Amino acid sequence: MRKHFYLLFLFVFFFSLTQAQTWRRLGGWGNQYTGIVWVNEEVGYISGNQIILKSIDGGLSWVEQETPLKTKMLAVDFFSESVGMMVGENGNIFKTNNGGNTWTLSNIGSDVNLNKVKYLSQQRIYVVADNGEIYRSNNAGESWTRQNLGTNADLRGLFFVNSDTGYVAASNGQIFRTFNGGNNWTTRNTGQNRALNDVHFVNGTTGYAVGNRGTILRTSDTGDSWTAVSSGTERDLYAVSFNRSNRNLGVVTGENATLLRTVNGGSTFEGRNVNNQETYLDAAFRDNSNNVFALGTNGFLISSGNSGASWGTRLSGREIDYTGTSFRTDRIGYIIGENGRFFFTNNGGSSFNDRSRPVSNQFNHLFFTTNSLGYICGEEGILLRTTNSGSNWTSLNPGTTEDLNGLFFFNNNVGYVVGNKGFMAFTADGGITWEKIELGNTSVNFKRLAFINTESGILIGDNGFVSIYENEEWRTINLGTGIQFNDISILDENSAVIVGQSGNAYKTEDKGLSWERLNLNFSENFNAVTFLDDEIGFIAGEKGLMIQTKDGGMTWEKFITATFQDFTGISFGTLSNGFAVGKKGTFFTYDCQVPEQPTVIFGDDNVCLGQHVYNVQEAVELEQEFEWRVDGGRIIEGQGTSRIVVEWDIPGRNAVLVRAKNFCGNSGTSGLEVIVSGAARSINEIEGEGAVCINTSQEYLVEPTLGTVYVWEVSGGEILEGQGTNRILVGWANTGQQSISITPSNPCGQGQTTSKDILVTTPPDKPSAVNGPERVGFTEETYSVNNVNGVNFQWSITNQGGQIIQGQGTNQVVVRWEKEGDFTLRVTPMNGCDEGESSELEVNVNIITSIGENRQRNEEIKIYPNPSQGDFTLEIKDVGSIIQLRLINAYGQEINILKPAPGLHQYQFRDLAKGLYTLIISTSQKEYVKKVLVR
Numbered sequence: 001m002r003k004h005f006y007l008l009f010l011f012v013f014f015f016s017l018t019q020a021q022t023w024r025r026l027g028g029w030g031n032q033y034t035g036i037v038w039v040n041e042e043v044g045y046i047s048g049n050q051i052i053l054k055s056i057d058g059g060l061s062w063v064e065q066e067t068p069l070k071t072k073m074l075a076v077d078f079f080s081e082s083v084g085m086m087v088g089e090n091g092n093i094f095k096t097n098n099g100g101n102t103w104t105l106s107n108i109g110s111d112v113n114l115n116k117v118k119y120l121s122q123q124r125i126y127v128v129a130d131n132g133e134i135y136r137s138n139n140a141g142e143s144w145t146r147q148n149l150g151t152n153a154d155l156r157g158l159f160f161v162n163s164d165t166g167y168v169a170a171s172n173g174q175i176f177r178t179f180n181g182g183n184n185w186t187t188r189n190t191g192q193n194r195a196l197n198d199v200h201f202v203n204g205t206t207g208y209a210v211g212n213r214g215t216i217l218r219t220s221d222t223g224d225s226w227t228a229v230s231s232g233t234e235r236d237l238y239a240v241s242f243n244r245s246n247r248n249l250g251v252v253t254g255e256n257a258t259l260l261r262t263v264n265g266g267s268t269f270e271g272r273n274v275n276n277q278e279t280y281l282d283a284a285f286r287d288n289s290n291n292v293f294a295l296g297t298n299g300f301l302i303s304s305g306n307s308g309a310s311w312g313t314r315l316s317g318r319e320i321d322y323t324g325t326s327f328r329t330d331r332i333g334y335i336i337g338e339n340g341r342f343f344f345t346n347n348g349g350s351s352f353n354d355r356s357r358p359v360s361n362q363f364n365h366l367f368f369t370t371n372s373l374g375y376i377c378g379e380e381g382i383l384l385r386t387t388n389s390g391s392n393w394t395s396l397n398p399g400t401t402e403d404l405n406g407l408f409f410f411n412n413n414v415g416y417v418v419g420n421k422g423f424m425a426f427t428a429d430g431g432i433t434w435e436k437i438e439l440g441n442t443s444v445n446f447k448r449l450a451f452i453n454t455e456s457g458i459l460i461g462d463n464g465f466v467s468i469y470e471n472e473e474w475r476t477i478n479l480g481t482g483i484q485f486n487d488i489s490i491l492d493e494n495s496a497v498i499v500g501q502s503g504n505a506y507k508t509e510d511k512g513l514s515w516e517r518l519n520l521n522f523s524e525n526f527n528a529v530t531f532l533d534d535e536i537g538f539i540a541g542e543k544g545l546m547i548q549t550k551d552g553g554m555t556w557e558k559f560i561t562a563t564f565q566d567f568t569g570i571s572f573g574t575l576s577n578g579f580a581v582g583k584k585g586t587f588f589t590y591d592c593q594v595p596e597q598p599t600v601i602f603g604d605d606n607v608c609l610g611q612h613v614y615n616v617q618e619a620v621e622l623e624q625e626f627e628w629r630v631d632g633g634r635i636i637e638g639q640g641t642s643r644i645v646v647e648w649d650i651p652g653r654n655a656v657l658v659r660a661k662n663f664c665g666n667s668g669t670s671g672l673e674v675i676v677s678g679a680a681r682s683i684n685e686i687e688g689e690g691a692v693c694i695n696t697s698q699e700y701l702v703e704p705t706l707g708t709v710y711v712w713e714v715s716g717g718e719i720l721e722g723q724g725t726n727r728i729l730v731g732w733a734n735t736g737q738q739s740i741s742i743t744p745s746n747p748c749g750q751g752q753t754t755s756k757d758i759l760v761t762t763p764p765d766k767p768s769a770v771n772g773p774e775r776v777g778f779t780e781e782t783y784s785v786n787n788v789n790g791v792n793f794q795w796s797i798t799n800q801g802g803q804i805i806q807g808q809g810t811n812q813v814v815v816r817w818e819k820e821g822d823f824t825l826r827v828t829p830m831n832g833c834d835e836g837e838s839s840e841l842e843v844n845v846n847i848i849t850s851i852g853e854n855r856q857r858n859e860e861i862k863i864y865p866n867p868s869q870g871d872f873t874l875e876i877k878d879v880g881s882i883i884q885l886r887l888i889n890a891y892g893q894e895i896n897i898l899k900p901a902p903g904l905h906q907y908q909f910r911d912l913a914k915g916l917y918t919l920i921i922s923t924s925q926k927e928y929v930k931k932v933l934v935r
Contacts, residue, residue: 022662023546023561023580023588026349029053029064030317030585031565033295035075035086036284042602044286045100046295047076047086049319050565050584054100056617057600058286059293059303059314063619066543066564068094068105075282079119085141087114087127095141108135108144116158118166126182128155128168136182149176149185157199157209167223169196169209177223190217190226200240202247208266210237210252218266231269233258241283243290243307251308253280253294261308274302274311299585322581323364324528327573328371334390335569335581336363336376344389349579349589355390365448367407367415375431377404377417385431396431398423406448408457418446418459439467439474450488450496456511460485460498468512479506479515486527492534497553499526499539507553518553528570528580538590540567540580546588561588562619595624595660597668603656606675606707607648608748611636614656614672615643627666629657632676651678653706675707680744680751691759693833694735700756701727702742711743716760735760763836764791764829767811770841772825776817777846780805780929783825784812785839791829798824801845805929814927817845861921867933870914874907876921884922887932890915 031051038044046053049072052065067073073088086094091108108114112129119125127135127144132151135144149155149168155176157169168176168185173193176185190196194215201207209217214231231237237254252260252269257277260269280296290307299317304310320337327333335343340357361379368374372389381401384393398404402420409415413430417423422442425434444461451457457469462484466477485500496512499505503522506515524541531537537549539556544563547556567582578590603614616626625640632654638644646656654674660667688700697720702710704726712719712728716738722728730740738758744751765788772783785793788811795804795813801823807813815825823843829836862875876882885898885907895917898907912934921928 023559023578023590025561025563026587026589027585028301028315028317029299029563029565030319031299032072032297032319033281033299033301034073034088035282036293036295037076037078037084038284038286038293039078039081039084041287041289043081043099044284044293045076045078045084046301047073047088048295049073052086052094052100052103057602058291059301060599061617062301062315063617064563064565065100065103068103074114075116077117077119079122083119083122083140085117085119085125087117089113091129093127093141106141109146113154115154115156118158118160120160120163120166120181124163124181126158126160126166128158130154132170134168134182134185147182147185150187151176154195156195156197159199159201159207161201161204161207165204165222167199167201167207169199169211171195173211173215175199175209175223175226188223188226192217192228195236197236197238198240200242200250202242202250202265206247206265208240208242208250210240210254212236214254216240216252216260216266216269229266229269231260232271233260238279238281239283239294241285241292243285243292245288246290246307249290249307251283251292251294251304253283253296255279259294259308259311263307272308272311274313276300276313276316318585320585321362321583322568322586323362324366324569325571325579325581326366326368326374327571327577327579328368330573330577332371332389333571333573333579334366334368334374335587336366336378337581338362340378342376342390348573348577349587353390357384357393364403364405365407367409369409369412373412375407375409375415375417377407377419379403381419383417383431394431396434398425398431398434399436400425403445405446408449408451410451410454416449418449418461420445422446424449424459437474440476447484447486448488450490452490452493452496452511458488458496458498458508458512460488460500466498466506466512466515470511477512477515486525487529489529489531489537491531491537491552495534495552497529497531497537499529499541501525503541505529505539505553518556520547520556522547522558525566527566527568530570530572530578532572532575538570538578540570540582542566544582546580560619560623563588595662595667598626598658598660598670601656601658601670601672603672604674605672606677606747608677608746609648609651611645611647612674613643613645614658616658616670618642624660624662627659627661631655631657632674648674648676651676651706677705677707677746677748679748680708680746681705682752683742683744683754686740686742686754686756688740688756689832690757691761691832692732694732694760694762696833697729697731699727699729700740702754705744705746708744708746711745713741713743715739716758732758732760735762761831761833763834764788764831766837767793767827767829767839770825770827770839772815772841772843774842775844775846778817780814780816780927782812782814782927783841785827787811788829791831791836794828794830796826796828798826801843814929816929817843820845861928861930863919863930863932867935868912870912870934871908871910872912872932872934874909874919876905876907879921879928880923882921882923884920886920886922888918888920890917 031048033048035047042058044055050070053062055062073086076086078084082099091110093106094103096103114129117127123140125137134147137144153170153172160166164181166178175188178185194212196209196211199209205222206220214233216229216231217226218229219226235255235258239253242250248265250262259272262269278297278300280294283294285292293303295301298319301315302311322337325335331348340359342356343352345352361382363376363378366376373387377383383396383398386393400423402423404419406418424437427434444465446461449459459467464481467474483501483504485498488498490496495509497507505518508515524545526541528540535552539547544561546559549556565583565586567580570580572578580588598616628644632650633646633648636647654676656672659669683702689698692698716734717730717732720729720731741755743753768786801819802815802817804813805816825841826838828838882900887896917932919930
């Protein structure tokens, strides 16, 4: 009792808030997918075997919808987001007028398989079927009229180019065509008789058909003639689809992961690889995009964002009907199913090891006494034992070929097995030998048994059968019901709960002597039950039903599982970690799970001040709320729901943030950046060069403003890149006075236009002839050309015959000749465009000339003392009229500038700092340069 009190305390704590508990799917659905249609870029639907899926975020996530009948639907088409139809086996039709929230069931009036459906208008719909049957409705599917194509071949492909022209592909290799909306059909022979499975036209004349053994056919004359195209495979092909915005890009899908692609309008096809071997039955491009989706067996949905060049897996599962599960811990568990399937996991179901048996029998029940030792039983008397988690199995002989449905073991060796037609057997040696137990003259199919202790047990079966074990005998208890019981769970030393068909559940509190029917308002079949103590229990059933009690079965609460697949088994590895399995590979886990992070926030991200709507996709009936936050605005409607209205009142870079929450906690936060604008701002200045060269590229920009689009216009040039942004690159092609202008606009409107004048020029002309002496000594000489505004003159001397000591960049330079020989003095004009053609002067430097000139000048100019201590005297004789004296230090700084009076020949310089100085004497005829050293 202390243990039960402790468990009760834990669950009162952990289960005080129903919302803090969740059952969630691990992995994808395992149902076979048969058809896919995109209503627009965001909304899509998938049909399949006992499943309907819908996406409102372009395939990022999918939500399961409830089917009105457990049957296989083979095709889907939608007229609008709300109005759509699915067709399938046995003439069944599903129809919705509210986007799949509800589907209604009807029948076409035949049990034939319906293979394709197509809306021509909301009222006019076509369906093709097996045995050459084709049906038309003119009243939105309320009634159907059968048309005669004159064939008994199965009709598998249907495509309408427009409301008049349509095509049907048949299993005998023929194509049927109509030009009057289906009033009349004509047969078009394709030249081959292999089955055709799909047909698709990219325009009014060009179309494709695909079929068995790698058949691809192409027509370019509205189907009058068909030409075979090599597919490179002999596998059956099931679907063909083309990119709506680029008709050269198309994909073909088929069996064993056959994926073909064309980039030249079907002239050739090349194969593409994916890491699976599924058969892909249908494919569809999203509207006007490169995104294509393909789907098929085992719940595989793959997509490509580059028109089939490469593929990634979106959804995957196992198309297996699981029949039971047993988890020993939160990580170690086992699952059984049809066709001898057995799976083991040691990581809580994140991955499974397939340890299936090579038999066709369905396994019905399993019972593990340790983490590695267990038993499984199934159809036709199959009974197996493992001691190493299913790596190896020993086949046991219970003495019957009847289906075995239930197991119970007290320990590794002592246990029971029960099955059809009243079969029960007992073993005390781990299944090596079995003793058959007779319960009287009964042919009831036993389903499960469980023991409270070695002296008390309960056995259940079909037709309302209940028997209890007491005083070493089995005694039948009449409950007054004829339903089939499916599972049993022991609560404590006196209590147990049994569940069965049609929402029936009974509880005993006296070891099965008497039973009380539990008041559950459900009509679904209950397939599995488990109790964690005498208070906390779960029941799992069909259509994704999962309910819980916290008071020993007095009241029950329903979990929203967001699935409509049948649950068949349930097991808890710990008090807070549970696992449930079901049809079509359904596998769920239980824990206190926070909601998943919202995938995408839908709404405008570049807006004007005012009210705007934002929303996220919400799983059907999933109990959660959404917490929104807005930067730069305020939420005026919808907080807590999946849709809000925001009043933006602050322009700039703003944001919408959302997270899902329940009593377990909060999901991660998703965000959407929103650029909010006021009136478009005027532009003060366009930055960039106003004087440019022809045939060059220049960048121009303005200060950017969030949310603004900039429209540029240019005269005399071309915008090479950046149109629409705040920065462009212009290529200038014409000379003269040109212009550039910009006009800003945002969601609020258009702003004023701003312009800038641009002068486009060419490189400079060749300079004039170089003026200056052509025969010199080791002297300093002046050379010049005619000055031109805006031109930079670059001077150079070949073979380092001298140095340009003054005037580089101008039209006049002083050259100090230092080397004897013949040299070229070159001047090159430059401006912002480029270099122009150079002018040259040939100069001869002769040492004799230099000596003569030096002697003469030594007699004319004297500096003393030199070197000096800071004071020196300059004497000048017979050099002509002196214009200016300049004293320059070693750093190029002018220390003193004198403009002497006429007739003055001696000059005093005082208090100079240490260093080397240059004295430049400018006369009306030339310049003299002298060096002065101050120590």
